[in-house]
Amino acid sequence: MENWDNIYMRRCLELARKGLGYVAPNPMVGAVVVSGGRIIGEGYHRRFGEAHAEVNAINAVHRPELLRKSTLYVNLEPCAHYGKTPPCAELIIAKQIPKVVVGAADPFAKVDGRGIEMLRKAGVEVTVGMLKAECETLNKRFLTFVTQHRPYIILKWAQSADGFVDRLRQVGDGQTAVRFSNDFTTQLVHKMRAEEAAIVVGTRTMALDQSQLNVRHWHGNNPIRLTADSTKPLPQWMKELYEQGIQSLIVEGGPTLQQSFIDAGLCDEVRVEVSDVRLGEGVKAPVFAGWSPHPALRFGEIKIQTKYFADIQ
């Protein structure tokens, strides 16, 4: 059986994930308080500007006297600075929690080891690195944003089995694009959009698709809609988006724009819907190499293949 430390940290990750789409540009954080082999309190960061996970977990404990005999598990280093809320490290010390297990350190400039240091100086026993890889993967958007000073970038497109993204066909007086999506993948795309801060398309895609680019088939926030035109040098634009606090992007087309993201090394993840349909000709899908493979998910006649840039996973 997996050891209990891992099980508690997995619970933190499960709680943290509930904040996806609501807490950015903050990280997703979950915390559990364990005493006598039982979880006596748990919480997560629910919404940007609201209480941090540690505060919610500590407040959920019905018998506060047990805090002095408990261990707090949290997937990211507790904060040490006054932001929108007071520092969590200070609260942990004030509540006399003797032991803290941390998943990943927080590289954010205002924390960056200070939370762990503050706790240790106060005599709290701190363990760092429990399920580190999983904890870092969960906060891939936040970690990319704070360490690389640009949004986390996801490219998403749909293509035929033979690698074409589009073939215009004549319908009545106008042209329309071949569709590769089904009801399931449409819903999934809307879920994906709700998880990111902004959605990017090129001017041609915007004109061609006239798509609403929203999340009407899923709950959550609509991402900000951004249009990339050829006058925008990508690295400069990414820097500007970082300064505006845009933590993640989903780039939905077209292939020329997506290829320019790949060529500029500005891409962390690619999600491709591959239809069983073969087109034989048309607009070619972007080309990329050196990515880690990931199992595909199948939804009827369409499979979704997600690939991560090798550095990420």
Ligand SMILES: [Zn+2]
């Ligand atoms: Zn905090």
